[in-house]
Amino acid sequence: MKESFKFKPRFSLWISIIIVHFMVINVKSKVDVEEVGTVMNIVTTSFLYIYLPILFVFYLILQTFKKAKSKTQQQ
Numbered sequence: 001m002k003e004s005f006k007f008k009p010r011f012s013l014w015i016s017i018i019i020v021h022f023m024v025i026n027v028k029s030k031v032d033v034e035e036v037g038t039v040m041n042i043v044t045t046s047f048l049y050i051y052l053p054i055l056f057v058f059y060l061i062l063q064t065f066k067k068a069k070s071k072t073q074q075q
Helices: 002-028 036-074
Strands: none
């Protein structure tokens, strides 16, 4: 039960990031039908190489903060 609750905020974060990315691309250039393939390629590559490392770093920082809080509460 606890695991399912943990995934909900993270899932909404993923959705918001994807929506923001598409909005940024649409602002940069009005996409033609022919360019959709290349745009999807750009989205996937930038998602893998930019967003995932950033999210991973934020996750590690949050974990360290949680550990520090629990240590201070135990003392």
